[in-house]
Amino acid sequence: MADKTDGxxxxxxxxxxxxxxCSVDGCPAKEAGALREQIEAMLLSRLARxxxxxxxxxxxxxxxxxxxxxxxxxxxxxxxxxxxYFAHRIKAEGLAMRDFICGTxxxxxxxxxxxxxxxxxxxxxxxxxxxxxxxxxxxxxVWEGAGDADLSALEAPEEIDAATLLDVAPVRDxxxxxxxxxxxxxxxxxxxxxxxxxxxxxxVPVTNPAVLEGLQTAKSRAYVLRDKxxxxxxxxxxxxxxMENPLSGRILLEVCEAEMxxxxxxxxxxxx
Numbered sequence: 001m002a003d004k005t006d007g008x009x010x011x012x013x014x015x016x017x018x019x020x021x022c023s024v025d026g027c028p029a030k031e032a033g034a035l036r037e038q039i040e041a042m043l044l045s046r047l048a049r050x051x052x053x054x055x056x057x058x059x060x061x062x063x064x065x066x067x068x069x070x071x072x073x074x075x076x077x078x079x080x081x082x083x084x085y086f087a088h089r090i091k092a093e094g095l096a097m098r099d100f101i102c103g104t105x106x107x108x109x110x111x112x113x114x115x116x117x118x119x120x121x122x123x124x125x126x127x128x129x130x131x132x133x134x135x136x137x138x139x140x141x142v143w144e145g146a147g148d149a150d151l152s153a154l155e156a157p158e159e160i161d162a163a164t165l166l167d168v169a170p171v172r173d174x175x176x177x178x179x180x181x182x183x184x185x186x187x188x189x190x191x192x193x194x195x196x197x198x199x200x201x202x203x204v205p206v207t208n209p210a211v212l213e214g215l216q217t218a219k220s221r222a223y224v225l226r227d228k229x230x231x232x233x234x235x236x237x238x239x240x241x242x243m244e245n246p247l248s249g250r251i252l253l254e255v256c257e258a259e260m261x262x263x264x265x266x267x268x269x270x271x272x
Contacts, residue, residue, distance in 0.1 A: 008041055010034035012097045019087045023067045039066050042106045046117040056124055065120050094234055103249030104201070138269075175252045179259060182232040188225060194259035196222075196229040201253050204268065214264035 014031035021027050024035045043062040044054055070083040090100055106113050118129050121143075128144040179197075183190040195214050199206060206212075206222045215222055257265060 008038050009098060009102060010038045015097050015101055019083060019090075024063050036063055038106075039063055042113055043117055043120065046113050047120070050117065050121060052121060052124070062120070065123070066116060069116050069119065093230060094238075099249050107250045171251050172255060175255050176259075178233065178236045178252075179255060181236055182229060185232050185236075186225070186228045188229065191259060191261050192216075192225070193229050194256040195261060195264060196226045197233060198253065198256040198260050199268075200226060200230060201249070201256070208268070210264050210267040214261045 010031070011034060014027065014034045017027040017031045018024060018035055024032050024039065026032075027035060040062050043066060047054070047056075047062075070086075071081050086100070086104075089095065090097065095104075103111070105111055121127065122129060125143075125146070127146050130142050130144045132142055179194060180190055183193045186193070188196075192215050195211065196206070198204075199208065199211050204211065206226050207219050212219065212222060215225065217225065
């Protein structure tokens with residue numbers, strides 16, 4: 001059974017047009033229609049997951065907000081528009097467009113769509129997203145100004161989630177093996193390779209103090225190790241055929257998160 005995200009995929013051609021042109025509606029009619037259908041479905045699905053119905057958006061067009069987010073929002077490392085940053089990553093890292101869109105952008109567990117909708121809710125409701133430390137010492141997400149609004153759905157399972165529809169065990173096992181192979185090829189411990197790939201996928205600077213501590217290396221060496229790890233992984237996945245699987249990106253992220261040093265993961269989660 002196919003992932004629902006993948007099933008509504010607008011197509012490589014439509015997304016390439018979107019990266020070339022400033023807006024969905026600026027694309028040719030056929031591509032614009034396919035893009036609008038996919039983007040609107042994903043944003044409204046995530047909005048509903050946060051306990052907010054479509055009516056709450058009023059006259060706000062999710063497509064307009066989506067486009068403006070990518071034109072105005074910069075990456076964590078570079079101030080240029082996020083669309084340009086992601087276009088560079090797709091080309092430089094040889095990412096399959098389908099994998100990027102269904103994984104990095106709209107992935108159920110860690111897609112950028114979550115950040116987009118959080119900002120959209122902030123615009124619609126006037127609430128401010130905050131991360132606070134709970135009684136258990138861990139940080140959690142809350143809305144400042146939401147009052148008694150019931151946002152328990154914030155942590156509910158995502159409806160569009162390929163992992164609930166498919167047997168992902170073979171994919172996970174293959175990606176664990178790929179991680180071990182990459183570690184052997186570049187002569188770096190598996191935990192460190194997992195850390196390098198995890199922070200790369202999450203747009204966390206490799207120069208983050210927690211990352212450098214986990215790698216036990218200097219900044220200049222960290223960049224070299226990251227480039228080696230990414231290149232070796234890309235080659236390994238291309239040879240094995242897993243690069244073509246839309247699930248590979250998100251499951252690899254889960255594998256890396258599990259394999260990376262636990263103390264570094266906790267440090268990154270705390271945002272310290």
